[in-house]
Structure formats: C-alpha cells, structure tokens
Amino acid sequence: MAGPHSSSDIDTLRAKFYQLYIAVEQSPAATAITDTEGRIEYVNRRFLEVTGYSREELIGKTPAMIRSGLTPDIVYRDLWQTLRSGQVWRGELQNRKKSGELYWEAETITPVRDDSGQIVRFVAVKEDITERKRQEEELRLLASVFQTGQATLITDPEMRIERVNQAFTDITGYLPEEVIGHTPRLFKSGRHDKAFYAQLWQEVLETGHWQGEIWNRNKYGEIYPLWQSITAVSDEAGKVRHYIAVFHNIAERKRLEEELEQQATRDHLTGAHNRRAFDTAMRKAIRQAERSDNTFSLLLFDIDRFKSVNDQHGHDTGDAILKRLATLVNQTLRSTDLLARWGGEEFAVLLQDTSASGASTFAERLRQQVAETRLHGLAVTISLGIAEYHRGESPDEMLARADGALYRAKRAGRNRVGVADSSP
Incomplete structure (x- = not known):
C-alpha cells in the first residue's frame, strides 16, 4: 500500500492546488494575498487589469501604492483594527490606478490563520464599483436637482x-x-x-x-x-x-427686458424715442416705401431761442419745457407716427403715409398749438422743416433736405414751417 505521502497523493494535491490557483487567477474579482504587514505576495490577473500595474511592480509592495489619498485615514485605522482582531473587514475604498485614474472598490479582507490559530496572511477580494458609485452619485444629483x-x-x-x-x-x-x-x-x-x-x-x-x-x-x-x-x-x-x-x-x-428696451430706445428726459430708434424706424419706412406706392414725410423742429430760455430761467426750466413739448406733440400723433428727440432742443417726427402737403398741414397746426400753449409757464415757439421721401434717396439725404427747410424757416424769422423742394 502507498504511504501517507505517496506520489499519487502529492499529485492529487498538486492537481487540486492547480485547479484552485486557476480559479483564483481567472476570477472576475480582483484578488490579492498579503503577509501580516500588508506586503503583497500574490495578485491575480483581474487585479492587474484593474490597477494597470504588473506583478513585478506589485509583489513585495503594500497596497499603499494604489491609495488615492482621498479615502479618510479613519477608514484605514478601522480596517487594520478589524483585521488584527481576527475579524473580516468589509468596506469601500477610493484608489488610484497606475495611469492616475481614480476608481472605487468594494473590498472584503479576510485574515488567514495557520494550524495554531495565528494570523499569517490576509486575502483581499475586490469588486470595482466605480460605475455603481457613478450611478449612485448621478441619482443623488438628480434627486437634489428635482427637489431644489x-x-x-x-x-x-x-x-x-x-x-x-x-x-x-x-x-x-x-x-x-x-x-x-x-x-x-x-x-x-x-x-x-x-x-x-x-x-x-x-x-x-x-x-x-x-x-x-x-x-x-x-x-x-x-x-x-x-x-x-x-x-x-x-x-x-x-x-x-x-x-x-x-x-x-x-x-x-x-419686465426687465421691456425696461431695458425702453432704456435702449427712449430718451431718458422726455420719454420720446432716441436717435438710434429713430434711425431704425426711418430705414424701415424707406424699405416699405420702396416696396409700395406709399410715401412718408420727415419733420424736424426745434424751440426758437432755447438758449436764452436756459440762460434766463435755468436748465431745470428748460428740461421741464422739453418734457411738456414732447407730451404735447405725442398727443397729436397717430399710433403709426414716431417722435424722437434728435438732440438738445431739436426733435424729429416720422409721419407715415403722409405727403409733403399733409405734413405741412400737420406742422402748421402743431406750430400754432405750441405758440398758443404756455409750457411750464413760458410762451415759446418752434420752427419746423419738412421733407417728403424721394424714391431712392438715403436717410442722410432726406435728413439734409429737412434740415435745410428748418434752416430756411429760422432765417425767415422763426415760428414758421419750411418745406423742402419737392422735386427729386
């Protein structure tokens, strides 16, 4: 009969050990065996895949080389306290691969005892839970967003x-x-x-x-x-x-958009449109006139001898007159017309679908109304210049004609309406 340590028993033992080795080596769970000081004696293939290190780089080292530095020290203190008391430790660690990439592991570390009951090794089985942690974090984030x-x-x-x-x-x-x-x-x-x-x-x-x-x-x-x-x-x-x-x-x-729109297109003192808004409206009126048989007229006017009003009564009075004048003019306009403060005491009006003849009638009525109205307790007059749109002319050309008509009204004695030459 074969003895207790016959070659067949040893062969059987070797075969079983090899099968166990193959099972661990090919396990989908990363596995490491260390001595009682934590120095690595063995790692399986999955451990190498997860960490990116080779066996030569790991054997003899401690798992400190894969620490991320982000796991609190108290976790490691609890880990070693548990293992040295002979208990199994389970927990989650955030580690770092050789490439520098962070990853999460759920670890189970088990003390291995010899026949006398002494702890001689530790076996760590690790599961990569990076994706699970990412999903958990995403769910927490979504829950936070949903609630707040x-x-x-x-x-x-x-x-x-x-x-x-x-x-x-x-x-x-x-x-x-x-x-x-x-x-x-x-x-x-x-x-x-x-x-x-x-x-x-x-x-x-x-x-x-x-x-x-x-x-x-x-x-x-x-x-x-x-x-x-x-x-x-x-x-x-x-x-x-x-x-x-x-x-x-x-x-x-x-509400803020409307307020900003007002600020961007309105004169802050009189509430009339500003020059920028007027330029936009005038270009639009020219496009419409070019596409149709309609026409429009431009009216420029300013307050006669306004400098002397400011000099005698102060700028506050001058500002009050400008505001009252803008209000008075606006009350006479149609919803399609547009009043703008052109600068200083000068104003401009776009009269839609209005010929020079219609604009003259309107301007004369406005001139007379201002002359008969005391603005902030003072009698003032205005001079006006009119230009009807000529097909093909630019905004600047039309403005120059209206300005010329206003200049002639001033030269003729003020408190008058001047009309630009009707021929192109």
Whole structure:
C-alpha cells in the first residue's frame, strides 16, 4: 500500500492546488494575498487589469501604492483594527490606478490563520464599483436637482402627472395631491391656439424635445409667462415611458427686458424715442416705401431761442419745457407716427403715409398749438422743416433736405414751417 505521502497523493494535491490557483487567477474579482504587514505576495490577473500595474511592480509592495489619498485615514485605522482582531473587514475604498485614474472598490479582507490559530496572511477580494458609485452619485444629483432646482413635473405616456417638486408648487400654487393624476391641461391660460400646441407636440414626438416660452395659469387664476422644456423619456425599445417638463417663471425677466428696451430706445428726459430708434424706424419706412406706392414725410423742429430760455430761467426750466413739448406733440400723433428727440432742443417726427402737403398741414397746426400753449409757464415757439421721401434717396439725404427747410424757416424769422423742394 502507498504511504501517507505517496506520489499519487502529492499529485492529487498538486492537481487540486492547480485547479484552485486557476480559479483564483481567472476570477472576475480582483484578488490579492498579503503577509501580516500588508506586503503583497500574490495578485491575480483581474487585479492587474484593474490597477494597470504588473506583478513585478506589485509583489513585495503594500497596497499603499494604489491609495488615492482621498479615502479618510479613519477608514484605514478601522480596517487594520478589524483585521488584527481576527475579524473580516468589509468596506469601500477610493484608489488610484497606475495611469492616475481614480476608481472605487468594494473590498472584503479576510485574515488567514495557520494550524495554531495565528494570523499569517490576509486575502483581499475586490469588486470595482466605480460605475455603481457613478450611478449612485448621478441619482443623488438628480434627486437634489428635482427637489431644489427648477419646477419639474413628470407624467406617464398618457400625460397624467405622476410627480412634481416643491419648486412646482412654489410657482403654480398647486400641491402635489391637487395635480397628480391630472394632465397639464389644468394649467392652460387660453393665450395659445390649437396650432401652438399641435406644433409643440409634433416637435416633441419627432425630436424628443421642445423648449420655448409659454403662458400658463396658476391655481389663483393668474396668467404668467414661463420658459419651459419638455423631454420624452423612452425605454430601450424606443417606447415613451415618461414626459418631463421643467420650467421657470420669466415674468420678472420679461419686465426687465421691456425696461431695458425702453432704456435702449427712449430718451431718458422726455420719454420720446432716441436717435438710434429713430434711425431704425426711418430705414424701415424707406424699405416699405420702396416696396409700395406709399410715401412718408420727415419733420424736424426745434424751440426758437432755447438758449436764452436756459440762460434766463435755468436748465431745470428748460428740461421741464422739453418734457411738456414732447407730451404735447405725442398727443397729436397717430399710433403709426414716431417722435424722437434728435438732440438738445431739436426733435424729429416720422409721419407715415403722409405727403409733403399733409405734413405741412400737420406742422402748421402743431406750430400754432405750441405758440398758443404756455409750457411750464413760458410762451415759446418752434420752427419746423419738412421733407417728403424721394424714391431712392438715403436717410442722410432726406435728413439734409429737412434740415435745410428748418434752416430756411429760422432765417425767415422763426415760428414758421419750411418745406423742402419737392422735386427729386
């Protein structure tokens, strides 16, 4: 009979050991064996793949070489305290690959004892959980955004509301229990026609997304503007599972836009349009006149001897007169006409669809009205120059003709209307 250590027993033992070695070596879990001081004695293939190091670079070293420096020291203190007490340690560590890339591992480190019960090694089995941590972080981020970000509502494929956040309630006034199970039709303001909603949903169905300005009605019946985006969320088969609408109230923004528009196009003293706005309107009037048989006229006027008014009564009085004059002129204009402060005491008026003859009638009436009205307690007069648009002329050419007519009215004694030569 073969003895207790026969060659066949040894061969069997070697075969089993080899099978165990192959199983560990080819395991999908990164595995390392260290001595009691943490020096690496063995690492499997997966460990090398994860860390990017070779066996030669790892054997004899400690796992400190893959530390990221981002895992708190208290974690390592707990790790060694647990292992030296003979217990299994389980936890998560953020490590660094040879390339410098950070990654997360879930580790189970087990003490290995000899026949006398002494701890002689540690076996660490590691699972790369970087993707799981990324997804967890993404979910936390999304949850944070949902709770603290813009107003958000989530619906099912039939547009029934499933979830809303606090920002939604803050903007709309509706509590979750008042809207869940309903559709967003609850918020329609009546400001948009069927074609608007048809185009909106066509874009969502074709591209999966829509964003734009929309007016809704809140719980209290108030209508307000929103900037809203709607996104279709599909499953792997391409079937829509949810719609997500994210929006914020832009009423304040629109108010500021209107205010900025006023500042950009209006004279701060008189409230009349400024020169920039007038230039834009004049170019538009010329384009319209070139495309049609209509004409328009330009009227320039200023206050006679305005310098002496300022000198005798002060600039505050002069400013008050300019404001009163702008108000008086505006009251005589049609909605299609435009008054601008041209500079100092000079003003310009665009009279749409008006010939030189019609402009002269208007100008004479305005001249007389100013002369008969005391502005801030003072009697003042104005002189006016008129030019009717000639096809093909530039804004500067037309302005020069009106300015020439105004100059002639001044030379003729002021408080008069001058008309530019009607021939091109």
